[in-house]
Amino acid sequence: MKLSDLIENLSLEVKTPETDLTREVTGGYVSDMLSDVIANAKAGYVWVTFQSHLNIVAVASLKGICGIIMVNNRVPARETILKAAAExxxxxxxxxxxxxxxxKLYALGLRCR
Incomplete structure (x- = not known):
C-alpha cells in the first residue's frame, strides 16, 4: 500500500506536502518512546505517535520509516516540519x-512484522 493511499483512506492532513507520498508502506509501529521505535520499528513502516518535536525526524530517518502520523490533533513544531521536509x-x-x-491501519492490512 502506498502512503498516499493511507492519507486518502484515513483523511490524514499532510504537513510536508513536498515529500515523497508515493512510498510503499510495509507495516506500522506505534510508540511514543523514541528508544522503543529505534529498537523495534523497521524500514518502510509508518510510525504513529503523539510526539511532535524535532527528534522524531532523526529517529524516522535513522530507521528508514516511510512516514510519521501524529494523533490527537497534535501539531508538529515549525522546526520539525522544516527538518522533515529537508530529510x-x-x-x-x-x-x-x-x-x-x-x-484502522490494521483493518487496511498493515501489520507489525
Missing amino acids: NIPIMTSSLAAFELVG
Missing part, C-alpha cells in the same frame, strides 16, 4: 486517538 520524511496528522487510528 524527505512525510509528516501527517489525525484527529483520531492512537488506538482508533491503529485499528
Whole structure:
C-alpha cells in the first residue's frame, strides 16, 4: 500500500506536502518512546505517535520509516516540519486517538512484522 493511499483512506492532513507520498508502506509501529521505535520499528513502516518535536525526524530517518502520523490533533513544531521536509520524511496528522487510528491501519492490512 502506498502512503498516499493511507492519507486518502484515513483523511490524514499532510504537513510536508513536498515529500515523497508515493512510498510503499510495509507495516506500522506505534510508540511514543523514541528508544522503543529505534529498537523495534523497521524500514518502510509508518510510525504513529503523539510526539511532535524535532527528534522524531532523526529517529524516522535513522530507521528508514516511510512516514510519521501524529494523533490527537497534535501539531508538529515549525522546526520539525522544516527538518522533515529537508530529510524527505512525510509528516501527517489525525484527529483520531492512537488506538482508533491503529485499528484502522490494521483493518487496511498493515501489520507489525
